[in-house]
Amino acid sequence: MDLNVRPPLHAALDRRLPGRHPASHDPAARHLPESSVTDITLIAAIGQQGQLGLRGELPWKSNWGHAYRADLWRFRETTTGGVLIAGYRTIQGLWGLDGTHDRDLVEDDLRWSPDEIAARIAKRWPERPVFVIGGAKTYRRWLDTVTAFDVTRLPYDGEADVHAEFLLPHVTLEVAA
Numbered sequence: 001m002d003l004n005v006r007p008p009l010h011a012a013l014d015r016r017l018p019g020r021h022p023a024s025h026d027p028a029a030r031h032l033p034e035s036s037v038t039d040i041t042l043i044a045a046i047g048q049q050g051q052l053g054l055r056g057e058l059p060w061k062s063n064w065g066h067a068y069r070a071d072l073w074r075f076r077e078t079t080t081g082g083v084l085i086a087g088y089r090t091i092q093g094l095w096g097l098d099g100t101h102d103r104d105l106v107e108d109d110l111r112w113s114p115d116e117i118a119a120r121i122a123k124r125w126p127e128r129p130v131f132v133i134g135g136a137k138t139y140r141r142w143l144d145t146v147t148a149f150d151v152t153r154l155p156y157d158g159e160a161d162v163h164a165e166f167l168l169p170h171v172t173l174e175v176a177a
C-alpha cells in the first residue's frame, strides 16, 4: 500500500517516519517488533466532565485564568524534546508547534496501526520521549498502546463538542479553580 497523504502532510510524514510504506510492504520495517517498542505517554487536559474540544479548539481557549495558562506552560515543558503524535483534526491547527522546543509532530495516520507507528518512531528517534497529544478519537485509538498517562483535570465545566470521559479514570493531576 502506497502512502497517499495529501500535501502538506505527505511531505511531513515522509520527512518524519522512516519507510514510505506500511510495515507489511516495507522490507526494512518487516523486522520491527509487532508491539510498541518505546514508552509512550498520553497527555491531555480535560474539563470536569471530560470536556476536550469545542469547534476544533480547546473549550477553554479564551479563558486566560491562571489554571489554563499554567496548563499550557506545563504542556510545553513536559513535551519539550519529544515526538508528538496527533490526530488529523487536532494536527491541522498545530503544525506551528513542529520544531518548537525541540519537538517533532507526527500525524496519527490511520492506515498504520499504533504499534506500526510507534515502531517507526522508535527506530527514527530511539532516545526521544513520545507523547500522544489527542484529540479524543486519537486517544481512544492509542489507549491500549500508551504506557503512561499525564491527564490534567481543569476546573472548566462549560460547553464542548468533543468529550473524552474515558480519560476520567486516568486523571493524574486535579487543578483547583
Ligand SMILES: NC(=O)c1ccc[n+]([C@@H]2O[C@H](COP(=O)([O-])OP(=O)(O)OC[C@H]3O[C@@H](n4cnc5c(N)ncnc54)[C@H](OP(=O)(O)O)[C@@H]3O)[C@@H](O)[C@H]2O)c1
Binding pocket: 043, 044, 045, 046, 051, 052, 053, 054, 055, 056, 057, 058, 086, 087, 088, 089, 090, 091, 110, 133, 134, 135, 136, 137, 138, 139, 162
Ligand atoms: N484538551 C486537550 O488536551 C486536547 C488535545 C488535543 C485535541 N483536543 C481537541 O480535540 C478535538 C479534535 O478531536 P477529534 O477526536 O475530533 O479528532 P482527532 O483525534 O484530532 O483526529 C482524528 C480523527 O480525524 C478524522 N480524520 C482522520 N484522517 C482524516 C482525513 N484524512 N480527513 C478528514 N478527517 C480525518 C477521523 O475521524 P472520522 O473517522 O470521524 O472522520 C479521525 O478519527 C479538537 O477540538 C481539539 O482542539 C483537545
